Amino acid sequence: MTVLLEMRNIHKTYPNGTIANRGVHLEVHEGEIHALVGENGAGKSTLMKILFGLEAPTSGEVYYKGSPVHFQGPRDAIKHGLGMVHQHFMLASSLTVSENIVLGDEPRKGPFGLFRDRGKEIQDIQSLVDRFGLKLDPNAVVEYISVGQKQRVEIMKVLYRGAKLIILDEPTAVLTPQETDELFDSLKTLVAQKYTIIFITHKLREVMEISNRITVLKAGQTIHTMLTKDTNKEEISRLMVGRDVLLRVEKKEQVLKETVLELRDVHANDAKGFPMLKDVSLAIRGGEIFGIAGVEGNGQRELVEVITGLIGATGGQVLYFNENILGKSIGQIRNMKIAHIPEDRQTTGACLTSTIEENLILDVYDHPEFRFGPFLRKKKLKEFAKVMMTTFDVRAASEETLAGSLSGGNLQKVVIAREIAKNPKLIIASQPTRGVDIGAIESIHREIVKRRDQGAAVLLVSAELSEIMSLSDRIGVLYNGELVAILNNTDDLTEQEIGYYMLGIKKAEKEVVPRES
Amino acid sequence: MWLNVWAQIADLTIIAVLLRCMTPILLAAIGGLISDITGVTNIGLEGLMLVSAFTSIAVSAASGNWMVGVVSGVLICVGMSYAMAFFHIKLKVDIVITGFAMNIFGSGATIFLMSKLFQATGSYNPSNLDKIPVVNIPFIENIPYVNKLFSGHSLMVWIAFLAVLFCFIMLYRTPYGVHLRAIGEAPDSAKSLGIPVGRLQYSAMAWSGVFVGLAGSFMSMGMTSMFVKDMTAGTGFLALAVVLLGNRNPIGVLIGSIIFGLAKTFETIFQTIPNSPVPSQFVQMMPYVVTVLALVVFAIRKQNRQKKGLVAPAAAKS
Numbered sequence: 098m099t100v101l102l103e104m105r106n107i108h109k110t111y112p113n114g115t116i117a118n119r120g121v122h123l124e125v126h127e128g129e130i131h132a133l134v135g136e137n138g139a140g141k142s143t144l145m146k147i148l149f150g151l152e153a154p155t156s157g158e159v160y161y162k163g164s165p166v167h168f169q170g171p172r173d174a175i176k177h178g179l180g181m182v183h184q185h186f187m188l189a190s191s192l193t194v195s196e197n198i199v200l201g202d203e204p205r206k207g208p209f210g211l212f213r214d215r216g217k218e219i220q221d222i223q224s225l226v227d228r229f230g231l232k233l234d235p236n237a238v239v240e241y242i243s244v245g246q247k248q249r250v251e252i253m254k255v256l257y258r259g260a261k262l263i264i265l266d267e268p269t270a271v272l273t274p275q276e277t278d279e280l281f282d283s284l285k286t287l288v289a290q291k292y293t294i295i296f297i298t299h300k301l302r303e304v305m306e307i308s309n310r311i312t313v314l315k316a317g318q319t320i321h322t323m324l325t326k327d328t329n330k331e332e333i334s335r336l337m338v339g340r341d342v343l344l345r346v347e348k349k350e351q352v353l354k355e356t357v358l359e360l361r362d363v364h365a366n367d368a369k370g371f372p373m374l375k376d377v378s379l380a381i382r383g384g385e386i387f388g389i390a391g392v393e394g395n396g397q398r399e400l401v402e403v404i405t406g407l408i409g410a411t412g413g414q415v416l417y418f419n420e421n422i423l424g425k426s427i428g429q430i431r432n433m434k435i436a437h438i439p440e441d442r443q444t445t446g447a448c449l450t451s452t453i454e455e456n457l458i459l460d461v462y463d464h465p466e467f468r469f470g471p472f473l474r475k476k477k478l479k480e481f482a483k484v485m486m487t488t489f490d491v492r493a494a495s496e497e498t499l500a501g502s503l504s505g506g507n508l509q510k511v512v513i514a515r516e517i518a519k520n521p522k523l524i525i526a527s528q529p530t531r532g533v534d535i536g537a538i539e540s541i542h543r544e545i546v547k548r549r550d551q552g553a554a555v556l557l558v559s560a561e562l563s564e565i566m567s568l569s570d571r572i573g574v575l576y577n578g579e580l581v582a583i584l585n586n587t588d589d590l591t592e593q594e595i596g597y598y599m600l601g602i603k604k605a606e607k608e609v610v611p612r613e614s
Numbered sequence: 615m616w617l618n619v620w621a622q623i624a625d626l627t628i629i630a631v632l633l634r635c636m637t638p639i640l641l642a643a644i645g646g647l648i649s650d651i652t653g654v655t656n657i658g659l660e661g662l663m664l665v666s667a668f669t670s671i672a673v674s675a676a677s678g679n680w681m682v683g684v685v686s687g688v689l690i691c692v693g694m695s696y697a698m699a700f701f702h703i704k705l706k707v708d709i710v711i712t713g714f715a716m717n718i719f720g721s722g723a724t725i726f727l728m729s730k731l732f733q734a735t736g737s738y739n740p741s742n743l744d745k746i747p748v749v750n751i752p753f754i755e756n757i758p759y760v761n762k763l764f765s766g767h768s769l770m771v772w773i774a775f776l777a778v779l780f781c782f783i784m785l786y787r788t789p790y791g792v793h794l795r796a797i798g799e800a801p802d803s804a805k806s807l808g809i810p811v812g813r814l815q816y817s818a819m820a821w822s823g824v825f826v827g828l829a830g831s832f833m834s835m836g837m838t839s840m841f842v843k844d845m846t847a848g849t850g851f852l853a854l855a856v857v858l859l860g861n862r863n864p865i866g867v868l869i870g871s872i873i874f875g876l877a878k879t880f881e882t883i884f885q886t887i888p889n890s891p892v893p894s895q896f897v898q899m900m901p902y903v904v905t906v907l908a909l910v911v912f913a914i915r916k917q918n919r920q921k922k923g924l925v926a927p928a929a930a931k932s
Contacts, residue, residue, distance in 0.1 A: 187803035188800060189800040189803060189804070190799060192792065192799070196792050196795075200793070200796055200809070201793070202807075203792065210789075211788055213789050
């Protein structure tokens, strides 16, 4: 058993201060399937970027076959026998399977190697197909093959270039169970032939099924590396989500009011038509923060977008004070005192090329008090913006500063100021503190809790379990588009408990009764 | 009148006219195709054709050699497309703006030079111009009907057909061509495999210049023997439509060119019939009506295919 790849004490701090890796160790043995698990934001992708030379580590070393290496990029890495299969395919869809596989390294013939040697191309690919059992038709056009086959093309691309260490980034996210089984068979064939595989995932069932060893990352650190046969799902999930510190936020005694938002059997698809929400029912009352926990990509985004009118539902009802708001325009919904803090402040939340003032007035500029016939009352709007900036502690040179030049925390405060200033009855907050500094997190949390104390209903979606647990009154867990549990956030509720639901290990046996709290 | 039209169809005159009408569209479309496939849509075909048409007739008249004329027309087009590529790729100017600048330049510069060099305002007719030669094939030229098919066409007609073959072989049978097709569709993927995207786009624009240059020189020295201001009259845009309609492949482009060529052919035939009952304005509309219809058909087909594409993966997933 030889060590093929070793990454020692990797640290990575991005220029904007985000720390992605703080001491990662990874040791991969030749001929094994090594699972790299961790939540979103645990530092898995940064680690791989560092390995492939796409990012430079702040400190730490990479050893490959015993000697220190520093790859200059994917091309360089592949020359040394490392290949990566990305979650999002990088294929030219009008080209054939074989054209995609050999792209950039075509077998040539004729004078000056001017022509493609298509015979050899097909032959080479066929021999790879025979060797690894990856069934593919080399002449099929990529556009018309299935997702599973596209993934095989990606794997073949890497194999064709002679990679011996193959990294698969969440390869099963797009596959059907049958395709997953086929993939696993091919991976086993590969490993039997001395190939080494790093398998990045957060699906524990697959980790247990396919891997030899497991490295768990959490918050940019290696928590543990262990043999798969010595562990179990519960232990891994505890290592993945377990946290030490819980930010506590002062909350007043809850005063529940009437039901503000109610979802009844809501179904929705994502942009590609895949069902992302299935039968979601919940009710939120005034004076309550309802947290949505879940591993990202389990329907949180669709849930928020259905309620705010950004996408349509394929079934069910969304009731706001007992009125169905499905099918209403985004503008109509916004005017019903529903605030939306979108998960991506840079594209959805704010206009980066406009000033702070312009971003702040987006919701009010057409109100009568800011208008003089068809014209804007610039002075009044400026005053309004200034007041908002002081109230919400937006730190910038002036209201004329471009939103794009603000730090994450300050930009988020602008978004929150705009949304909350209209005294909403319902606040939909999606990842409200993602990528902002501690100080801003505190003030954003205080603002959300203040609104709850004043009687607003809050739907809080966050990838940070600690945030959900410190703010919410009740917690719903989304797994695979289903609301698998609704839990009261009592003191004896642990992160592990929620983690079991998030990873699909546990499912509430009893029928979830959404209207009780 | 219908009899007159039928007579021209029956004695295959229509084929001769068709070949003449479709050649500039086909050549320009091949040029448009090669750059379009790499993700750089050359809107400037129209302007490039004008520049080439003017240059080649002027040089040919001055030198007395058609070949020198054609070559100089092509070279200047290659240079101009290369400049467009420089603006678009290096200086990041939007390709649509670059293309329109080229069109405006092409129209303006040729009119300006025509008046400065030849003191001509509307058109320039050099006397004893050495035109692109007509290929008469011995024996065949004496066989009735067959001669209309194969003999008596301009050399450029044959070059146009060769261009289709050349383009096909280049795009599908050489690694270079596969790279060209890959960079238009998945530039990031190509880049990660070490394919120099920018450099290939430059080369594609240069090829574009070659074929558009040929198209331009045929307009002034094959179809006609003069340069008329703005004589391309939308041929470059027709060619762009052909590229899309032909589904971005050389065979499709050939078929598209035949369709548009036919529209132009009927326009020509109807116009030459004495006392035609159809107003000439309607006849002149035909190529453009065909363009609109063809693009509508194309859009509907594409939409249907996309719908199918959406259904397929979802079905695979469930």
